[in-house]
Amino acid sequence: MQLYIATDGDDRWSGTRDTPNSDRTDGPFATIYRARDRIRELKAAGQLFEPVTVSIRGGRYPLAKPVIFTQEDSAPVTYAAYQDEQPIFDGGVILTGWQQTTVNGVQAWVTDAPFDFRQLFVNGQRRARPRLPKQGEYRIAAVDGDADSMTLFEGTDRFQFAAGDLDAGWHNLTDVELVLTHFWSEERLPIEAIDSTTNTVIAARKLLFNPRQDVAGTLAPYTVENVFEALTEPGEWYLDRASRKVYYIPVPGETPENTTITAARLLQFIRVEGTPQRPVEFIRFKGLTFQHSDWIQPTGYGIRFNPYGPARQDYTMEDTEIDPPGDKEYGCAAQAAYNVPGALYFEYAAHCVVEDCRLEHIGWYGIELAEGCSGVHITRNTLADLGAGGIKIGGASTRGPREDRTGHNHVIDNHIHHAGEVFPSGVGIILLHTFNNVIAHNHIHDLYYSGISCGWVWGIKDCISRENLIAYNHIHDLGFGILSDMGGIYTLGVQPGTTLRGNVIYNVTARGYGGWGIYLDEGSSHILVEGNIAYNTGHENFHQNYGRENIVRGNIFAFSQIGGAILNRDAAEHNSISFEGNIFLTDGQPIYNGGRHAPLENRPFRSDINLFYDVTGAEPVFRRGRGESASLLTLAEYRAFGNDRHSIVADPGCRPPDFVLPPDSPAFSIGFQPIDPSRAGCRTSNDNDQS
Numbered sequence: 001m002q003l004y005i006a007t008d009g010d011d012r013w014s015g016t017r018d019t020p021n022s023d024r025t026d027g028p029f030a031t032i033y034r035a036r037d038r039i040r041e042l043k044a045a046g047q048l049f050e051p052v053t054v055s056i057r058g059g060r061y062p063l064a065k066p067v068i069f070t071q072e073d074s075a076p077v078t079y080a081a082y083q084d085e086q087p088i089f090d091g092g093v094i095l096t097g098w099q100q101t102t103v104n105g106v107q108a109w110v111t112d113a114p115f116d117f118r119q120l121f122v123n124g125q126r127r128a129r130p131r132l133p134k135q136g137e138y139r140i141a142a143v144d145g146d147a148d149s150m151t152l153f154e155g156t157d158r159f160q161f162a163a164g165d166l167d168a169g170w171h172n173l174t175d176v177e178l179v180l181t182h183f184w185s186e187e188r189l190p191i192e193a194i195d196s197t198t199n200t201v202i203a204a205r206k207l208l209f210n211p212r213q214d215v216a217g218t219l220a221p222y223t224v225e226n227v228f229e230a231l232t233e234p235g236e237w238y239l240d241r242a243s244r245k246v247y248y249i250p251v252p253g254e255t256p257e258n259t260t261i262t263a264a265r266l267l268q269f270i271r272v273e274g275t276p277q278r279p280v281e282f283i284r285f286k287g288l289t290f291q292h293s294d295w296i297q298p299t300g301y302g303i304r305f306n307p308y309g310p311a312r313q314d315y316t317m318e319d320t321e322i323d324p325p326g327d328k329e330y331g332c333a334a335q336a337a338y339n340v341p342g343a344l345y346f347e348y349a350a351h352c353v354v355e356d357c358r359l360e361h362i363g364w365y366g367i368e369l370a371e372g373c374s375g376v377h378i379t380r381n382t383l384a385d386l387g388a389g390g391i392k393i394g395g396a397s398t399r400g401p402r403e404d405r406t407g408h409n410h411v412i413d414n415h416i417h418h419a420g421e422v423f424p425s426g427v428g429i430i431l432l433h434t435f436n437n438v439i440a441h442n443h444i445h446d447l448y449y450s451g452i453s454c455g456w457v458w459g460i461k462d463c464i465s466r467e468n469l470i471a472y473n474h475i476h477d478l479g480f481g482i483l484s485d486m487g488g489i490y491t492l493g494v495q496p497g498t499t500l501r502g503n504v505i506y507n508v509t510a511r512g513y514g515g516w517g518i519y520l521d522e523g524s525s526h527i528l529v530e531g532n533i534a535y536n537t538g539h540e541n542f543h544q545n546y547g548r549e550n551i552v553r554g555n556i557f558a559f560s561q562i563g564g565a566i567l568n569r570d571a572a573e574h575n576s577i578s579f580e581g582n583i584f585l586t587d588g589q590p591i592y593n594g595g596r597h598a599p600l601e602n603r604p605f606r607s608d609i610n611l612f613y614d615v616t617g618a619e620p621v622f623r624r625g626r627g628e629s630a631s632l633l634t635l636a637e638y639r640a641f642g643n644d645r646h647s648i649v650a651d652p653g654c655r656p657p658d659f660v661l662p663p664d665s666p667a668f669s670i671g672f673q674p675i676d677p678s679r680a681g682c683r684t685s686n687d688n689d690q691s
Contacts, residue, residue: 001042001052003035004028004082007059018055018082028057032067032079032089040072051076056288058085062093066268071278081287081356091266091343092121092292092361095246098256103247104232109256113239113246119264119294119387119422120237120246121361122254126385126421127237130230131179137221138165140180140211141199147210148217155207157189157328159219160199168194171228172242178203180331181511182213182220184449184485185425187331188297205297208332214484214512264294264363268341274348276372276403284353290343295363295387295422297331298339333388336430336453337423340388342368346376355379356686363387363422369434371395371404380413382686388423390416390444394432398462405464407435413682414442424448424482427490428475432456433464440471443681448482450519451475451505455492459523460548467497474681477507479538484512487519487543488534494548496526504680506656509538517557520544527551531675535559535585535656540566540593548574554673556659558585563623568595570604579607581671583652586614590623590632600624600633601641609670610647620649 003015009028010020015038020027029035035054042048056079081087098109120127132138142160170176178189178201189203213220224230231238234251248261269290274280333340342365346352350373358381359366366383369376372395383390391414395406411429420426428444430453431437444451452473455465475488488505491498500518508515517534520527524547533556534541541557544550546569557564564584570576576598584591591612594600600622612620612635622638624631639645650666661667661674681687 001048001050003038003052003054004057005030005032005035005054005087006057007061018057032056032061035079036067036069036073039075039077043072043075048075051078053078053080055080055082056087057082058087060088060090062090063266063269066266066271069270069272069280069283071274071280073283074279074281076282078284078286079288080284086289088289088291089269090262090292091269091290091294092262092264095261095263098248098261101247103249104229106232106249108231108247108249110245110247113241113244115263115265116241117239117263117265117294118296119292119361119363120248121262121264121292122235122248123260124361126361127235127248129226130228130232130236130238132224132227132230134230134233137223138162139221140219143211143219147212147219150210152210153208154210155330156211157206158200158202159211161201163199166194166201166224167229168196172240174204175241176227177225178222179225180207180220180222181424181482182211183209184335184483185209185332186423186483189331203331204328205331206328208330208334216512262292264292264361266293267296267363268343268345269293270344272346272349272352274372276348276401279348279350279372280352281350282352284355285357286353287356289358289360291360293343293361293363298333298341333423333425335425336449337365337388337426338392338430338432338456340364340423340426342366342392344368346370346373348372349376351375353377353379354381356381358382359386360384365389365392365426366416367391369393369406369409371406373406374408376409378409378411378414380682380684380686381415383414383416384418385421386419386426387421389419389426389428389430389447390414391429392432393430393434393437394456395434395464397433397457397464406433407437409434410438411442412438412440413684413686415682415686416442416444418446420448427451427453429453431465431468435464435466435468438469438471439473440469441473441681441683443474443687445475445477447478448480449478450486450490451478451488453490454498455495455524457493457523460494460525461523463493463495465493465495465498468495470498470500470503472502472680475503475505479509479511479515481509481511484510485514486510487514487516488537490519490521491524491527492521493523494525498526499528499530500532501528501530502675502679503532504677505532505534506536513539514543515539516543517541517560518543520547520550523547525549530554531673532556533558533659533675533677537561540564542566543568544577545569547576550577551580552577552582553580554582556583556585556654556675558583558656559587560589563590563593565591566593566595567598567605569597570602575606577605579605580609582610583654583667583672584610584612585652586620588614588616588618591620592638593623594625596626600638603642605643607643608646610644611652611667611670611672612647612649613651
């Protein structure tokens with residue numbers, strides 16, 4: 001069965017024609033809501049006997065509220081772009097009526113604000129709210145008590161600032177937000193009050209984490225966002241909620257006639273909402289574009305956030321209760337912005353598909369598979385200009401109901417880039433409590449935190465995560481010195497059967513520590529790391545914090561700033577890692593670094609039949625100890641501890657970026673299998689989109 005939607009359609013028509021008839025008495029539908037409802041009517045009447053394709057003609061379709069699909073919509077239904085046309089579902093509102101004005105001595109435009117919003121896009125580009133300082137960052141001057149003695153989760157709702165950094169006289173002071181980036185997360189704190197006598201700022205939310213920058217003890221940096229007095233630079237905008245006015249300073253060449261200015265209104269475009277007993281099945285979205293969604297700070301740390309509340313009235317930001325009464329909420333989206341929802345949201349969905357779609361100018365994560373999702377395919381999509389990360393998957397933990405568990409999903413050939421614009425801790429693809437997923441051939445770049453994250457249990461404990469295949473992903477240009485403690489691929493917990501294979505990772509740079517290529521964090525166990533390339537990282541190419549019985553073989557680890565690999569802590573009586581058949585290339589850095597709690601002489605790992613080479617021509621070295629007590633060991637001194645007695649020192653003949661081995665490479669003598677980095681990344685045309 002075939003139905004149609006078009007911008008010149010009418011929801012009173014049959015929807016069975018792709019264009020209106022000559023007398024305009026019949027033709028396509030005007031909205032996706034009506035197409036969905038017509039299919040429901042046919043099902044209820046017992047008149048639906050075949051799969052349905054809803055072809056959507058090109059053009060812009062403003063969405064007044066998310067499109068919700070429930071179990072009554074289960075059927076083989078495809079919502080697809082019509083032939084070679086491009087339909088756009090737009091969650092924003094185009095602002096008009098701009099007038100010339102002057103703001104802070106600068107020529108600007110002004111118009112009425114139809115609603116509250118936090119994101120503005122001009123001619124398809126994200127524009128920033130005014131911030132201070134214009135370049136660089138401020139830094140917390142002091143906090144009550146000793147920050148160095150505070151525990152990790154000992155936050156505060158106030159701190160002292162350097163004289164002149166903050167001003168109690170700012171216009172709409174409680175609309176100004178402090179944005180801190182420390183440890184592995186960001187914290188957004190709306191200002192409640194400023195005491196100018198003590199240079200103390202009090203926030204309406206409180207820090208989740210200690211106010212330090214990271215484990216080194218330096219107090220955290222921060223910026224100040226949404227300051228009216230800072231509205232001075234081309235491309236900046238400000239919403240004055242008190243006067244209901246929007247101000248924008250145009251960039252050179254922009255005029256009201258050639259400029260489309262869109263305010264984001266919706267938070268989500270699509271919600272697929274089944275139940276444990278009746279999941280939503282067999283719905284496909286193909287070739288569609290979703291753009292312009294807004295964001296708010298999720299409520300509660302560790303609690304799934306429903307932005308619309310139980311009534312779900314208008315599904316728009318201005319009708320949302322952001323903060324419940326009572327104690328102050330945290331300003332943190334926590335690690336990996338895990339409690340930030342997706343703009344396309346699925347729960348209790350099975351055998352659904354999102355393919356060849358484009359999500360851009362998004363306030364939250366792009367796509368989320370929540371509880372009870374299985375057999376969902378997310379394929380050949382482009383996700384760009386994202387507030388948080390790209391794709392988030394996770395259901396119940398071991399303590400949750402079995403029917404809430406999520407697994408057996410595929411995320412393949414997606415291009416995810418320029419993310420973390422609001423929540424820098426967002427991850428390209430994150431797997432929380434989920435199993436048997438395939439994450440392959442994705443291209444992930446230009447994020448401020450990890451590229452792919454897998455697992456959500458800290459320590460050696462029962463864990464849902466297992467048998468996830470993370471293969472042939474192209475991951476690069478991460479971190480940019482904003483956050484710490486990240487990896488191109490990051491894992492947590494006991495994950496038997498999880499495999500990292502054929503991934504290519506490079507250019508990972510943290511602020512303080514932890515710009516690693518592959519990062520097996522707390523409790524990561526029974527994971528196979530095979531045939532990957534990691535190079536040009538700020539810290540070691542491979543890092544394991546602690547875990548058990550991981551196998552690391554046949555990889556190329558090259559040119560990190562401080563060493564090839566490190567095991568930070570051992571696993572007591574168990575073997576932590578087995579290294580075998582890897583190529584380590586350094587440029588004056590150690591091959592292995594002994595961790596703080598896993599010195600090389602303890603033999604907390606097994607390593608042999610590897611190839612070591614320092615391109616300076618120097619003998620490879622191995623770092624023993626940390627800090628001032630550290631010393632460099634020769635290969636002979638290191639071998640005395642029992643590892644790498646059959647490893648060789650030789651030039652493998654390969655270099656970045658292609659790492660091609662010459663036919664006579666000594667790497668073949670250790671059984672090394674060549675790695676073709678061109679296999680990593682998307683195999684489809686969407687990978688060419690760098691916008």
